[in-house]
Amino acid sequence: MSGHAPTSHRFRANAAEALANGNQVRVLRAATARSVAGRMQALSERPDWEALRVRAREVKREALSRLDHYLVEFEARVREQGGTVAWARDADEARRYIVDLARARGVRTAVKAKSMTSEEIGLNEAFEAAGVTPVETDLGEYIVQLAGETPSHIILPAIHKSRGDVSALFQRTLGTPPTEDVAELAGIARRVLRERFLRADMGVSGANFAVAETGTLVIVENEGNIRFSTGAPRVHVALVGIEKVIPRLADVATFLRLLPRSGTGQRITSYVNFLNGPRRAHEDDGPEELHVVLLDNGRSRILADPEARESLLCIRCGACLNVCPVYQRVGGHAYGWVYPGPLGAMITPQYLGLDRAPELPFASSLCGACKDACPVRIDIPRVLLHLRQTLREPEATRTRGLSAWAEKRAVALAAWTMTSPRRFAAAGRWLRRALRLLSFGGAPRVPGWSATRDFPAPARRSLREMLS
Amino acid sequence: MSAREQVLADVRAALARPWPAAHAAPGPAWPVTREAAPEDPVAAFRAKVEAVGASWHAARDRAEAAAIVDALPLGDGPVWVTLDDLPLTRRTVLRGAPPRDAFDTLAAAVTGVAAGIVETGSLALFYGPGRGRLSSLVVPVHVAVVERAQLVPTLDDFLLRVRGHLGPQSGAVLVTGPSRSADIEQVITVGVHGPKELHVVFID
Numbered sequence: 001m002s003g004h005a006p007t008s009h010r011f012r013a014n015a016a017e018a019l020a021n022g023n024q025v026r027v028l029r030a031a032t033a034r035s036v037a038g039r040m041q042a043l044s045e046r047p048d049w050e051a052l053r054v055r056a057r058e059v060k061r062e063a064l065s066r067l068d069h070y071l072v073e074f075e076a077r078v079r080e081q082g083g084t085v086a087w088a089r090d091a092d093e094a095r096r097y098i099v100d101l102a103r104a105r106g107v108r109t110a111v112k113a114k115s116m117t118s119e120e121i122g123l124n125e126a127f128e129a130a131g132v133t134p135v136e137t138d139l140g141e142y143i144v145q146l147a148g149e150t151p152s153h154i155i156l157p158a159i160h161k162s163r164g165d166v167s168a169l170f171q172r173t174l175g176t177p178p179t180e181d182v183a184e185l186a187g188i189a190r191r192v193l194r195e196r197f198l199r200a201d202m203g204v205s206g207a208n209f210a211v212a213e214t215g216t217l218v219i220v221e222n223e224g225n226i227r228f229s230t231g232a233p234r235v236h237v238a239l240v241g242i243e244k245v246i247p248r249l250a251d252v253a254t255f256l257r258l259l260p261r262s263g264t265g266q267r268i269t270s271y272v273n274f275l276n277g278p279r280r281a282h283e284d285d286g287p288e289e290l291h292v293v294l295l296d297n298g299r300s301r302i303l304a305d306p307e308a309r310e311s312l313l314c315i316r317c318g319a320c321l322n323v324c325p326v327y328q329r330v331g332g333h334a335y336g337w338v339y340p341g342p343l344g345a346m347i348t349p350q351y352l353g354l355d356r357a358p359e360l361p362f363a364s365s366l367c368g369a370c371k372d373a374c375p376v377r378i379d380i381p382r383v384l385l386h387l388r389q390t391l392r393e394p395e396a397t398r399t400r401g402l403s404a405w406a407e408k409r410a411v412a413l414a415a416w417t418m419t420s421p422r423r424f425a426a427a428g429r430w431l432r433r434a435l436r437l438l439s440f441g442g443a444p445r446v447p448g449w450s451a452t453r454d455f456p457a458p459a460r461r462s463l464r465e466m467l468s
Numbered sequence: 469m470s471a472r473e474q475v476l477a478d479v480r481a482a483l484a485r486p487w488p489a490a491h492a493a494p495g496p497a498w499p500v501t502r503e504a505a506p507e508d509p510v511a512a513f514r515a516k517v518e519a520v521g522a523s524w525h526a527a528r529d530r531a532e533a534a535a536i537v538d539a540l541p542l543g544d545g546p547v548w549v550t551l552d553d554l555p556l557t558r559r560t561v562l563r564g565a566p567p568r569d570a571f572d573t574l575a576a577a578v579t580g581v582a583a584g585i586v587e588t589g590s591l592a593l594f595y596g597p598g599r600g601r602l603s604s605l606v607v608p609v610h611v612a613v614v615e616r617a618q619l620v621p622t623l624d625d626f627l628l629r630v631r632g633h634l635g636p637q638s639g640a641v642l643v644t645g646p647s648r649s650a651d652i653e654q655v656i657t658v659g660v661h662g663p664k665e666l667h668v669v670f671i672d
Contacts, residue, residue, distance in 0.1 A: 031654055050498035061487070068479045081635060087472040139660055140651035158651050166652055186649060186657040193661065194606075198568050214634050224605055224647040224662025231601035242475065249631050253623040264650070267516070268588040271662070272642040276634040284565040284600035286638050296475045304482035310491065 008336030008348050008357035015363075018330040024160055028331050031159045035322040038265020039373070045267065052258055057377045059251045060313040063212075063243075064303065070212040070245045071294065077215025081277030083290040090297050091121035097293055098123060098204070098237055099130045105235055105289075107132050107201040111193075113219070113226040114138040115206030116154055116316065117239045117295060119338045120351070123204065134204075135196045137225035139189050146173045152332030153340065155263050155318035160331055193225070203229035203287070207240045208315065209255060210292070213248045217275040217292070220259060227271055236278070236287040241295050243303075243312040255315060258375035262319040298351045307386040311347050313376040320370035320380065326363055335360065342370035342380045346387075354391050361387035425464060432458040509586045509619055510672065516589025520645030521658065522666040530554060533613050533669045540611070540667065543575040548603050551580040551613055565600055576609035577663075582640070583629055584614045584668075587622045590644040591668070592630065596637045604643070610663040612643070615671045 007014055019025060043049045063070055075085040088094035102110060110132055112118060124145075127134040136145040140157035144150065147169055151157030158166070166185050170176045176188050205226055209218040217238050219226050230236045246252070260266040279286030302311055321327045321341030332340030336357070337348045345364055349357040366381040374380065389396075398404050417427045435444045435458045444455040469477070506512035514524050527533040530553055537547075538558040546560035559575070566574070582594040591612050595601055604610045620626055630640050647662030658664050 027653075034654055048498070050496075054496065054498055061491075065483065065487070067483065068476050071476065071479070081638075087470070087475050089471050089474050093471055137661070138651070139649045143651065156651060156654065159654075161652070163653050163655075182652045182655040183657045185652055186660050190660055194572075197661075198571065214631060216634055216639075222648045222650075223660040225660075227601065227605050227641060228661055231605070242479070249627050249634075250624065253627055256623055267519075268590060268642070268644050270520075270643070270645050270648055272590075274630060274634060274640045274642075276637070276639050279638050280636070282597045283595060283638060284598065285602050286595065286600070294475070296478065300475065300478035300482050303479060304485060306485050306488050306491075309487065 006337040006348075006352060006356065008344075008352060008360055011334060011336060011357070011359040011363050014334035014336060015326075015330040018334045024331060025329055027160060027162065029328055031156065032322045032328045035156075035265065035318075039262060039319060039322065040265075042261035042265045042267060046257060046261070052254055053375055053377050055254050056258055056315075056375055057313060059246060059254060060315075060376055063246050064309065064312055066247075067242065067245065067303070070247055071242060073212040074210050074215055074245055075294075077212070078277065078290070078292055079215075081215055082280075083215070083277045083292060086291060086293045088293055088295045088297070091295075094121045094239060094293050094295050094297070095123060095126040097291075098239070099126050099132070101235070101237065101291060102127070102132050102202055103130060105201060107235070109133045109135060109196060109200045110202040110204055111135050111137050111197055111200040111225075111229045111233065112141075113203065113205035113221070113229040114141050114157070115204065115239055116338055117206045117241055118204060119151075120297065121239070121295070123239070132202075135193070135200070137193050137197065137223075137229055138221075139186060139223060139225075142189055142193065143169065146170075150333065150338075153318065153321060154316060154332075154343070155321075160333075197225075197228040197232050200229075200233045202235045202237060203231075203233040204237045204239065205230050207238050207244055208259065209252060210240050210245045211247075211249050211252065212245055215276060216249060217273070218252055219273040219275065220256075220269040220271070221273070222264070222266075222270040224271060226273055230273065230275060231286055234287055235289045235291070236275075237291045237293060238275075239293045239295060241297075242299050243314075255375075259315055259317050262373065262375045263317040302347070302350050305350075308350060308383055310378050311350060311383055313378050314343060314347075314374075315376060316343075317375055319373040319375065323369040323373045325365065325367060325369065335363070342384075346378075346380050346383050349387055354387065358391055361385075361391060425462075428462055428464075432462070505621055506586060509621065510616065510670070513584055513586045513589060513619055514670070516586070517645075517668050518589075520589060521648075522589075522645050522668055525667060525669045527669055527671050529671060530613075533671055536669050537578055537611055540576070540609070542609055545573040545575040548574050548577040548607060549579075550599050550603050551578055554578060554613070564598070565602075571602075571606045574607045576611055577603045577607040578611045578613065579604050581612050581614050581618060582633070583626055584619045585621075585623060585626045585642070586619055588642075588644055590626075590642045592626055592640060592642055594630065594633045594637060594640045596633075601639070601641070605662050607663055608659065609665045609667065610643075610646075611667045611669060613669045613671065 124134040136142045143158040153159045207217040260269045278290040327341040335344040345360045361384045370380045446455045525536045534555045546562045581591045583592040646658045646666045649660040
């Protein structure tokens with residue numbers, strides 16, 4: 001999926017394009033509104049909702065604060081149960097491990113459960129280059145894969161496609177008859193993918209949580225494609241970001257109460273998988289091998305920045321996307337990389353580098369809706385402000401050069417004007433006169449601002465003049 | 469330095485810097501209201517089970533449960549049974565693991581459960597000998613036989629129970645309702661990869 005090069009550096013241009021697609025804006029507004037309503041309904045069932053959020057944040061903070069310890073514990077447990085743990089410093093190392101494994105095991109087809117991390121490392125492209133066919137099995141991801149596009153939402157990847165789009169797509173790529181019936185469309189996917197599941201040699205998944213105490217991978221889903229991808233093929237590879245580790249199995253209850261409600265407005269997802277190593281000798285089915293690939297790829301760098309560290313608390317629920325007034329209108333593709341919405345604005349500049357996504361920390365009005373919606377109480381606006389400061393720091397601290405001189409002069413002039421009531425009133429009169437002249441009878445045109453907003457028309461007389 | 473050593477070293481070096489002072493403060497102490505245990509756990513469980521679109525059937529014993537299963541409107545094919553002592557008479561019963569190309573012929577799977585969780589209306593299936601991962605997944609209809617003694621109140625209770633199981637066995641799954649997806653226009657459709665129908669036969 002991320003064989004498409006990131007376009008995060010041109011967020012504003014992407015956003016403008018997205019806004020021009022009126023139909024997509026409408027679809028997105030409706031879909032996010034439904035998700036928001038669903039979330040409010042689901043959380044109202046838990047009078048202890050805020051206590052859950054506080055607890056979840058504490059657990060994740062504890063996990064991060066002793067991350068090295070918990071990673072080592074997790075690894076030991078997995079290995080005790082016959083699983084293999086591989087460590088990957090970066091995307092390249094992770095790709096190489098998985099592709100080499102696929103080659104060594106003679107893998108021709110790999111079924112994939114939805115994994116943002118696998119898109120982060122560009123796994124599908126690496127598979128294809130090595131002659132392995134990756135098949136996305138989450139219905140939304142499957143649709144997006146057939147269309148040759150990238151997902152536009154981390155929970156509902158095909159949120160931007162109507163049933164008509166999907167029908168046309170299936171007609172074109174699978175040769176199936178057209179239909180407007182959603183159940184029929186899903187039935188087509190079920191039939192086609194059933195074959196792939198049962199014949200695949202490898203299944204690739206992510207994990208929502210990696211429990212250190214027991215070496216358990218916890219993965220939530222609604223369709224059953226994760227049960228299939230991790231249960232049917234003989235090799236299961238779980239690609240897990242190092243920040244997914246949590247200390248104890250008992251902690252999972254708190255997250256299970258928060259994540260489905262936050263992401264899809266459900267009390268709980270249809271299936272919650274608890275995976276502990278490959279099949280045992282006496283079991284009837286299950287993978288013969290389990291490989292957990294622990295991925296750093298910039299996470300330890302984020303961890304090293306105390307002001308940005310809380311970015312790693314994210315449990316990938318998608319709630320922040322649905323409530324964000326920016327995301328609701330521009331959709332996921334505008335953010336240019338794997339992670340959209342407030343989450344993407346927060347972590348894409350940290351993963352790709354601030355210089356490759358300088359507009360993303362500004363893709364926000366800092367309204368704080370995301371912060372209120374986040375089940376682990378990440379203060380996303382605060383992190384965005386920190387990123388903005390980091391971006392502007394060279395400018396802000398510059399004491400030499402033309403713009404520094406001009407700024408000093410402008411501030412001095414403003415101070416001189418404002419320290420005298422006479423000068424202040426005079427400046428006001430001249431400013432209002434100038435604005436009226438430049439308005440040509442209409443609303444004042446201010447560069448940038450007036451492209452999307454009206455600037456208030458200046459009054460004939462100031463309040464001061466009216467009162468004196 | 470191996471990748472493992474490098475990652476751990478990077479993590480340790482990163483953690484040498486403390487959290488910002490504002491973060492270190494404990495969060496606000498929101499009240500943790502303990503949900504009162506439901507007066508009628510069976511009724512509460514039933515309500516949650518039906519809320520996710522599963523069907524509820526009540527039975528007094530195994531014999532009655534078997535009769536209920538026999539009477540369900542299933543397809544013609546055989547039924548994959550992983551539960552012992554269920555005297556099914558109407559259908560061809562398959563035990564053990566059928567070959568994969570037989571999966572499409574199966575009409576249903578009939579399993580027991582390790583626990584029923586009242587909080588969410590969920591069924592806990594622990595994998596183990598004779599209780600594979602695929603039996604309750606590949607079929608169009610899943611029938612789960614639950615006994616009253618198997619009900620536990622909350623997810624916390626379930627996690628305590630599954631903890632001893634994970635290790636000797638390779639895993640477990642919590643099943644709540646049929647398989648579903650809302651990926652196309654957020655219209656809920658069932659049976660996308662897993663079963664379209666879930667029936668709970670409750671033996672009281």
